[in-house]
Amino acid sequence: MKKRGDGRITLDEIAAAAGVSAITVSRALRKPEVVSPAARERIRIVVEELGYVPDPAASALASPRSDVIGVLIPSVTNNVFADVLRGIYSVLEAERFRLQLANSRYSTLEEERLLRIFLSQRPAGLIVSGIDQSEASRKLLFRADCPVVQIMETGPDPIDMMVGFSHYEGARAAVSHMVDRGYRRIAFLGARMDPRTQRRLKGYESVLRAHGMHDERLILCTPRASTVQLGCELFADLCDRAPEVDAVFCNNDDLAVGVLFEAQRRRISVPQSLGICGFNDLEIVAVTNPSITSVRTFREDMGRRAIRMVLAGIAGKPVEEPVVDLGFELIARESTARTG
Amino acid sequence: MKKRGDGRITLDEIAAAAGVSAITVSRALRKPEVVSPAARERIRIVVEELGYVPDPAASALASPRSDVIGVLIPSVTNNVFADVLRGIYSVLEAERFRLQLANSRYSTLEEERLLRIFLSQRPAGLIVSGIDQSEASRKLLFRADCPVVQIMETGPDPIDMMVGFSHYEGARAAVSHMVDRGYRRIAFLGARMDPRTQRRLKGYESVLRAHGMHDERLILCTPRASTVQLGCELFADLCDRAPEVDAVFCNNDDLAVGVLFEAQRRRISVPQSLGICGFNDLEIVAVTNPSITSVRTFREDMGRRAIRMVLAGIAGKPVEEPVVDLGFELIARESTARTG
DNA sequence: TAGATAAATGACAGCGCTAACATTTGTCAA
DNA sequence: TTGACAAATGTTAGCGCTGTCATTTATCTA
Numbered sequence: 078m079k080k081r082g083d084g085r086i087t088l089d090e091i092a093a094a095a096g097v098s099a100i101t102v103s104r105a106l107r108k109p110e111v112v113s114p115a116a117r118e119r120i121r122i123v124v125e126e127l128g129y130v131p132d133p134a135a136s137a138l139a140s141p142r143s144d145v146i147g148v149l150i151p152s153v154t155n156n157v158f159a160d161v162l163r164g165i166y167s168v169l170e171a172e173r174f175r176l177q178l179a180n181s182r183y184s185t186l187e188e189e190r191l192l193r194i195f196l197s198q199r200p201a202g203l204i205v206s207g208i209d210q211s212e213a214s215r216k217l218l219f220r221a222d223c224p225v226v227q228i229m230e231t232g233p234d235p236i237d238m239m240v241g242f243s244h245y246e247g248a249r250a251a252v253s254h255m256v257d258r259g260y261r262r263i264a265f266l267g268a269r270m271d272p273r274t275q276r277r278l279k280g281y282e283s284v285l286r287a288h289g290m291h292d293e294r295l296i297l298c299t300p301r302a303s304t305v306q307l308g309c310e311l312f313a314d315l316c317d318r319a320p321e322v323d324a325v326f327c328n329n330d331d332l333a334v335g336v337l338f339e340a341q342r343r344r345i346s347v348p349q350s351l352g353i354c355g356f357n358d359l360e361i362v363a364v365t366n367p368s369i370t371s372v373r374t375f376r377e378d379m380g381r382r383a384i385r386m387v388l389a390g391i392a393g394k395p396v397e398e399p400v401v402d403l404g405f406e407l408i409a410r411e412s413t414a415r416t417g
Numbered sequence: 418m419k420k421r422g423d424g425r426i427t428l429d430e431i432a433a434a435a436g437v438s439a440i441t442v443s444r445a446l447r448k449p450e451v452v453s454p455a456a457r458e459r460i461r462i463v464v465e466e467l468g469y470v471p472d473p474a475a476s477a478l479a480s481p482r483s484d485v486i487g488v489l490i491p492s493v494t495n496n497v498f499a500d501v502l503r504g505i506y507s508v509l510e511a512e513r514f515r516l517q518l519a520n521s522r523y524s525t526l527e528e529e530r531l532l533r534i535f536l537s538q539r540p541a542g543l544i545v546s547g548i549d550q551s552e553a554s555r556k557l558l559f560r561a562d563c564p565v566v567q568i569m570e571t572g573p574d575p576i577d578m579m580v581g582f583s584h585y586e587g588a589r590a591a592v593s594h595m596v597d598r599g600y601r602r603i604a605f606l607g608a609r610m611d612p613r614t615q616r617r618l619k620g621y622e623s624v625l626r627a628h629g630m631h632d633e634r635l636i637l638c639t640p641r642a643s644t645v646q647l648g649c650e651l652f653a654d655l656c657d658r659a660p661e662v663d664a665v666f667c668n669n670d671d672l673a674v675g676v677l678f679e680a681q682r683r684r685i686s687v688p689q690s691l692g693i694c695g696f697n698d699l700e701i702v703a704v705t706n707p708s709i710t711s712v713r714t715f716r717e718d719m720g721r722r723a724i725r726m727v728l729a730g731i732a733g734k735p736v737e738e739p740v741v742d743l744g745f746e747l748i749a750r751e752s753t754a755r756t757g
Numbered sequence: 758t759a760g761a762t763a764a765a766t767g768a769c770a771g772c773g774c775t776a777a778c779a780t781t782t783g784t785c786a787a
Numbered sequence: 788t789t790g791a792c793a794a795a796t797g798t799t800a801g802c803g804c805t806g807t808c809a810t811t812t813a814t815c816t817a
Contacts, residue, residue: 085537087773103775113795130537134477137775138802143474149816154503159494165522166493180506197470199425305701334701353464361645363672366681379712427803438767443805453765475803478772 081150094123106131133175135145137199142223146174146387147195149205151183151271154304156276157329157357158206159374161228163270165204172388174201182333183271185211192217199223202387208213208232208239209272222392226383230273231402237283238390239400240382244273246371249406251354256288260352261325264295266336267328268303277356281326282388292298296318303308303328308335323350324413330359333369337412352410375403426469434463446471476571477539482563487535488515489545491523491611492642497669497697497716498546500671501568504720505544508513512728514541523611533690539563542727548572549612550578564730566723570613571742578730580722584613587745588620591694592666594710598753600664600692604635606651606676607668608643616667621666623708633752634659640757643668648675657685664692671700673709677752688745693752696711707751715743 088209107111112120123129129267129286137143150158162178169176176323177195181188188205192214193304195203202224208231210218218225218236230244255263265281267274267357278296284293297311297318315322326349327333333355337347345351355362356375382401389396432439437456445452445460452460463469470645477483488500488505502518509516517535521528528545530644534556535543548571550558558565558576565577570584590737595603605621607614618636625631637651650673655662668671677687685691687707694703698713706723722741 085539088775089773097772100775100798101796104796107775111795116795128533130533132478132484132539132773133536134474134538135802136775137474138472138478138804139773140802141776153506155501159499163494170520174518174718176765177515180510193470197425197472198474199472306704309704319737335704338704338706364646364649364675364678428805429803439803440768440805443767444766447805451765472803475772476805478774479803479805480772563762684795 084219086127086297088129088131091120091123091127091129094122094127111195141199142201143198144174145177145195145198145404146201146202146384147177147179147198147200147204149179149181149188149191149195149203151181152204152300152302153178153180155358156331157374160376161383163379164377164382165384166380167377168381168384168388170289174388180223185209189214189217196221202226202366204228204383204387207272208234209243210236224293226386228379228383230276231400235400237399238384238396239387240379240381240403241401241405242374244276245280247356247374248277249284250372250407251356252281252284252373252407253306253330254407255324255352255354255413256284256290258348258352258415260413260415261290262292262295262319262322263290263324263326263352264315264319264322265326265328266308266315266332267296267298267312268301268332269328270298271301275417277328288312292319295322303330303331305335305338308332309339310335312336312339314315321348325354327353327355330355330357330362330369330371331359333371334361334365337365337367337369348412348415352415358406358408363408363410365412367377367414370410371408373406376407379403420506426467427470428469428471431463431467431469433741435460446699450609453711469517481539482541483538484514485517485535485538485540486537486542487517487519487540487544489521489528489531489535489543491521491546493518493520495642496671496699497714500507500548501720501723503574504722505724506720507717508721508728514728520575521546523609524548525554529554529557536561537632539647541731542566544568544723544727547612548574548581550576564725564727568719570616571740575740577739578723578726578736580600580719580726580743581741582714582743582745584616585620585623587623587696588666590745590747591696591710591712592621592624594640594665594747594749595692595694595753596630598688598692598755600755601630601632601666602632602659602662602752603666603692604637604655604659604662605668606648606655606667606672607636607638608641608651608672610638610640611676614638617668632659635662639717642672645671645675645678649679650675652676652679656679663690665694667693667695670695670697670702670709670711673711673752674701674705676704677707677709688755696748698748699717703748703750705752707754710747710750710753713746713748715745719743 088102092102102120105117109117158224177192193215200223203228205230227239230241231239269286297315327334333353335351340347340351355369355371362369428439428442432442442460445457450458494579544566546569567579570581571579637655651711665676669684673693676693680687680691695709695711698711702711726736
């Protein structure tokens with residue numbers, strides 16, 4: 078047992094100070110129940126006094142698993158994922174695991190690369206977005222030998238566990254609502270055409286087809302990331318292209334807010350001449366004038382559930398419900414409350 | 418040299434396959450220039466073929482530093498920090514370092530705890546928010562033996578490096594602008610009273626005092642996190658409390674948007690009867706009706722600069738400018754364009 | 758050609774911790 | 788009192804990599 082130059086405290090030093098062996102200290106920290114209360118207390122005091130924090134690298138090297146939980150999402154800075162992250166962090170705060178974030182930038186190839194990097198760390202668990210992994214990624218995840226939770230959507234063939242909801246049905250609910258409210262020329266605005274957006278589009282199309290209202294000209298999509306500004310622009314385009322439009326279903330709320338603003342500038346009255354519906358129910362849509370109808374999704378809850386499932390998996394507890402559909406809720410507000 | 422049960426490839430296996438020793442493979446991966454081109458190429462091929470990814474835990478344990486760069490921010494889900502993160506990630510994508518995020522929840526104590534956890538990993542670099550660390554945290558950072566960049570603000574006594582701007586001056590510019598536009602009863606709405614918000618308040622007060630317009634009744638603060646909804650509520654309160662108010666300087670743009678919406682509901686005309694100014698210049702404030710004046714800050718750039726400074730520090734390059742003031746820019750828009 | 762020097766490579770130890778097994782200690786029934 | 792058994796603790800080895808220093812090989816000069 079020797080002290081190091083850099084002043085960091087090691088297990089051995091704690092062990093020496095507490096008059097026990099290193100392994101006992103290790104156990105006291107990771108499985109306190111197998112160490113006698115007396116030793117545990119002595120160790121606790123010494124750890125506190127010396128400010129000992131275990132080196133996760135050494136721990137990871139010595140064990141078959143590290144304390145890293147990997148989270149693979151398309152974008153760290155997207156509102157929607159930010160909410161999911163908040164949920165994850167809220168549960169993880171009390172735990173000994175570290176979160177490792179990575180950012181696939183909506184690319185399946187990049188996802189695969191990042192997955193390999195995650196796996197090189199022998200993670201304790203993994204959370205990945207969506208259900209459209211490449212075959213190679215799926216194989217990697219199957220072999221990962223740790224709990225894996227797919228989030229954002231539900232679908233057939235879970236790799237391991239899943240928490241999400243049906244974007245297709247969410248869109249159907251929104252568009253059906255607009256049809257019920259008497260709108261007939263309902264447009265779709267889509268940005269960042271990721272798989273989930275695609276499925277929302279499909280839901281939109283299925284409802285309009287069923288009512289014989291489908292019209293290609295009313296569908297406007299762009300690969301650009303969605304912003305309020307973009308909503309303004311897309312709606313401006315739409316007005317040029319199809320001035321007869323009487324409602325807009327937006328891929329998400331940022332666009333919907335943009336549409337509202339642009340409609341106001343054009344003196345198009347909402348909801349009388351134009352119905353607007355968003356997706357996700359971000360907090361802002363409840364307080365605009367008029368307030369905007371949206372499909373509420375349970376993003377923070379999704380994060381919490383996902384990480385709890387991972388933790389349960391790590392603890393070896395049986396997960397009673399490996400695939401959880403959180404559903405959604407249509408929140409009808411003023412922007413689709415057309416009268417007469 | 419032996420293979421492992423779990424199928425993961427090790428350095429030794431690569432070395433054997435390439436007909437060199439393990440250390441040569443290690444060097445080929447980390448400092449290719451010291452390995453002969455022939456060996457380098459053979460190793461590259463084998464690595465590719467076997468899909469070898471080095472174990473960062475083993476590497477961290479063997480070296481005095483890990484490849485972790487720690488980022489300590491108050492909230493992962495705040496728009497402002499999300500932008501900073503985007504900047505950091507954009508630079509880091511091409512690098513071999515991993516980002517480790519932590520979330521102090523605006524608590525100095527929590528910051529200190531998280532810092533200890535970071536340091537237990539012997540990070541390659543650290544980015545921390547703000548300049549109000551506790552004495553203990555400052556000590557830890559001084560001893561950290563890695564580049565440290567403080568972001569969000571500038572101030573005296575940098576721990577190591579700094580990138581930010583003056584919130585005090587930003588607020589002064591905003592409030593001066595409102596005074597210039599003829600507003601006389603200018604209120605301050607503040608949420609989440611963190612140190613930066615406090616400094617903005619100070620800037621606000623200094624301008625109003627200089628003009629003899631200071632009035633306690635016009636200052637409304639809350640510890641709650643800022644949202645658009647909260648902006649609505651605070652403004653409603655303000656109207657009850659001080660109906661003579663003719664302008665509002667908001668702590669940040671979420672609040673400003675909320676104030677605008679609430680003003681519209683109350684049929685208070687903006688900018689004629691009420692001036693509004695936000696802070697940060699989020700994208701939405703440019704497209705509201707009317708558009709909202711704000712103080713533009715360079716958040717993504719701040720992230721990019723900060724991580725570049727860390728990387729330069731790691732590489733041992735001299736950082737020519739250890740304290741960078743990115744400034745701000747007042748973007749005057751319709752919400753303060755009172756005429757007459 | 759020998760000797761000096763640089764470039765490339767290798768042997769070895771050890772980073773701090775934990776798994777697996779070994780040993781000690783305490784407790785109880787027969 | 789002894790043996791059986793569980794609880795508590797210890798010993799040993801090794802996780803996969805890199806720092807240090809030693810050695811080999813190539814290159815050049817006198």
